[in-house]
Amino acid sequence: MSKTVDPITLQVVAGALHAIAEQMGNVLYRMSYSSIIRESQDLGAGLFDKDFNTLCESDSTPMHIGSLPGYLRGIEKTIPLDAWKPGDCVIHNHPYYGASHSPDIAIVMPVFYEGELVGFAGNTAHHVDIGAATPGLIIDVPDMYAEGMLLNGLKLYNEGVRNESLWRYIRDNTRVPSLVMGDLEAQIASAELGVRRFQELLATYTKETVIQSCHQLMDYSESMLRRAISEIPDGDYTAEGFLDDDGRNRGVTLPIKVTVKVRGDGVEVDLTGSSPQVPTAFNVPFEGSTKVACYFAFRALLLDTYTLADPIPANEGSFRPVKVTAPLGSIFNPIAPAAAEARFCQIQRVVDLIIKALAPVVPDKATAGNSATLSFAAYSGVRSSGDYWVFLEVNEAAMGARSTSDGPDTIEELMRNTRNNPLEDLGMHLPLICDRYEIRDDVFPGAGKFRGGAGVVKSQRFLSPGFVTHESDRHEDAPWGVFGGHPGMVGKMEVDNIFDPSKKRSAYAKFSGLRVDEGDVVSYFSPSGGGYGSPLERDPAKVLDDVLDDFISVEHAFEVYGVVFDDVDDGYGYAVNAAKTQTRRAELARA
């Protein structure tokens, strides 16, 4: 065992590791071509030791963060540690060998120092199209072979020489080679940068010091999370919910059961009791997604970067106290060759149910029910030139309320944190035009002392015929209220036609390869978040703000919040009548 690194050097190495991961992430998203990477930043990057521990990771999309060790363990099945050579570059996306899901392709390069393998630099990024059954996204497909190209630990570069046959194979098997190949170039540049910077770090501080520092930093992060877990009383905490359907068998809901077993300074998430695996792509890869979701939940809940004064190094340490169990053959641990591409809605709900299960014992850190879903739309069509266009869009939803603040409106929640695309940039390049993008005004957010976040509505109009695949959920099971707060609202989908109003129809949350005509408008209405605490305790001034800002109506304020207004002729219209509000609230409290 090496001798302990002093706290000063430790801090210096920690800063350097963080900076390397950030730079890797920056190079990747700035150089990339597809909007899902460059605008949405659906990516992750970092450095790893040769035991596949995460040493540092970019502050990107949480879903990607923490998934790379799974990829590395999967790659080891085809490329054992002694088969790596300097200058190698491996591509991997196999959902049963550690990948998060098949469109999230990993690029991994080995880091050699003084002739010896020290670790890896790698990244994952969501690719627009890997040649699946339907353009961009898939839901209702029979098995993993319909997901498109499965790349299982293949060397894209052998000792610095590109495998041209593999390169051509990839180019020929995607609908949008110009985007995919450019994005792969960006991933390679990012990994190369990581290799170089890691080597420089080793040269500056010696290999022994850097590796020992990494171990101490992982121990530090682990101890911070263990300390927080140990403050929770031991016990089994359970919460349940359900998903709409699997995208094929309509009306058949899928249960999710989460039991959080707190024991001392460790915790186990047991998903026993959740749905068996399903016959569509609506399954979750265990290594690359189910586990990552559980790691995320405890970091966000217990090491909240907003409330915590000190940044905790982002590394393997924060995964160690969390054990994840899901029965083989369940939706969270499917058996090959079940398809497992559309996995996001399920893991969002796992995170949300972990929060729900623990809310009674960590009320200050929890939230009311979040939207905990995803709206992932693949719009596509064929241009007159014969080229495909494919555009992947992530639509946000809303958060549940918190103990001291309202749930954020119209925002990326939990495992996702992408950026939206400028509507104007899309309008300039695609036969698609956005007709509406604003706060959903057909429902009110969950009422409470602090209210839930308001959801979003987005409407995209096709200017020429095309296809839509939509991956979403939560049209059935509304986000819950907590500690007397009211539930939020479920989401909905509508398809409309600007030329022919009679064509208006509702749609399921998830559907595959829907054909659309010119003038068809696809509208997504997201769920809104649940409330926290009794609405009768909400500060009447905040209720007035919500009325003036059109988040709620005057009637809703009266019925649910018990706030009564006077008319005022100041251009705004209302002022709180304190006396009448008090009476009304007493009346509602008695009821």
Place this chain on the structure above:
Amino acid sequence: MIRVGVDVGGTFTDIVLERSLPGGDQQVFVHKVSSTPADQSEGVVRGIVEICGHADVKPADIDFVFHGTTVATNMVIERNGAEVGMITTKGFRDIMHMGRHKRPHNFSLQFDVPWQSKPLVKRRNRIAVTERLMPPTGNIEVPLNLDEVKHAADLFAKRKLDAVVISFLFSFLNDVHEQKAKEIVKAAMPNAFVCTSSEVVNVMREYERFSSCAMNAYIGPKTSTYLNNLEGRLRHAGVKASVRIMQSNGGISTIDNSSKLPIGLLLSGPAGGVMGGRWTGENSGKQNVITIDIGGTSADISVIEKGELRVKNPRDTEVAGLPVLVPMIDIDAIGAGGGSIAYIDAGGAFRVGPRSAGAVPGPACYGKGGTEPTVTDAQVVLGRLDIDQFLGGDLKIEGSLSHTAVDTHIAKKLGLSVTDAAIGILKIINNNMALAINSNSVAKGVDPRNFTLMGFGGAGPLHAVALAEMIHAKDVISPAHPGITAAMGLLVTELRYEFTRSVLTVLNTAGEAEFASINASFDKLLSEARAQLDADSIPAVEQVFTKIAECRYVGQGFELRAELPAEALTKGNVDVAIRNFFNAHKQVYGHAFEDQMVEVVTLRVVATANVETLKLPKLEKGGQKNPEAAKLYVRDTVFDDGKPTPTTRFARGKLKDGDTVSGPALIVQHNSTTLVPPGYLATVLTYGDIHVARS
């Protein structure tokens, strides 16, 4: 000619006065007064009047006043700007509420969303009206409903709003609806501050354009009031000079223009420092300079390459987490300064900053109630700052308090000696700064080995050598007046305006029609630019125009600046533009894909005019080694080996041109100390700047 530069900081307002004497020589006076945060102009005018006394000139004889101000920035940070109304496209009321829908924290459930909790325009004041422009040409699909606009304007008037913005989707393609709505609002609210999104920043990307426009209106009324007050107070004090305001892009502008586009002032404060750094670099023969301006709570970092300022990628230009789509010098600010607090966190990690003791209570040694050790306390413990030299002895401090603070909060907890703990504090803060320098240099394709590190602000020259070692910079410059470099920078700037238009065109396949359209847009931008410089009474021969195309590969999301030939763009010379884009891409990302199509997104014309520059008097010729006359006394100082070393202090004011001081040594002046570690040699340059390099 008499010119005055005034830079307002959080604690002090710095003033520089420069007078040209007959025969071409120049005299320079410097002065410091306390800032007056309630109304900065009060301190500004007092400082000017006082410095006139020192220089024995009449206020009426000043020709120009150059001013760097944090008024606009503070308004954004403190969120006390105007009540703004917004008229926008129906269906898109909440573009500014959603932002880019990315939350500010990945691993958090309790986070705040500033653009929702503290919006520039409240939702109640965002009114959507019927109108629709269509890409890619901007043709009108649905005409503007004038009645709805009138109704909104009347409502805003009734609500007594201070400002109104008009922001329509795709208005960068066609501003006819925005202009029509503006007329209606102006008629209903003649005294309101009104601007449209395409006037403020005529570029694609609705959230960034709308938010920039809203920001302009949010800070507009109070900024123009401030500037008018300033002008009034100056006139009252007898100052008749023209007043020019420092802009975020390193240029200066008139009061009139700054009142209309206050959004250009958001980096007005730090920009002066970078300009001063560039000028100091020129004086000392350094074209490649990395500047770090170290204050009490933060440090500002910028890179000057071949004498040119670096402009921040418009995708990264933010203030207080909100996008500001105007050109800015690429300055990175990090929370590291003399007041940064050192502590051991709950998990036992040794941390320094970003929490700061600020001006109050300040470092422990100030004896104003601060007990936690700061970076300044570490310097005191190590004997790198002499307690009797703080602000030339004007500030009374207590060294034992530093010792106690480091001992109690760091040394005892880690089982280190107080000396080692203090060295550790500096090592960690220097590392934080070095990493920030790296991300503003190495990460952007700059190789620090060819650069000089220039540290200024009071604390800059104490850290500069250590930082230069960490980033492998070539050498170090300590400017003649490190504490007032930013104020000096105001006197070395140029008039600078930028005009933009989005034109999305693929350059490789552009034909006659596309080039004609690009050239017509440029002609329009050039005539706007010319009109602006004419309005500033700049003779035509002194007007300089640069044409820039902001380009990306087709499908990419981030643009880079490519300079264009001065003449019209044609099939024949378009390669020059494409080549310039490849070079920019290669520098920033290390790669250029020469087989791929290049698309221009935004055309930009930069109009500049040089104004006279500041000249410091030359020092008397010296040339001595460790000149006796400049020696003050010898005290122990601890360098990185941890051993107390007898170290001579030199009075900076007594050093002459060509004198050298070999380390270990401290070179002391009123508001700054230059640290020369063992093995280093300091050389005094012609204008009083000091060059430090390994001997």
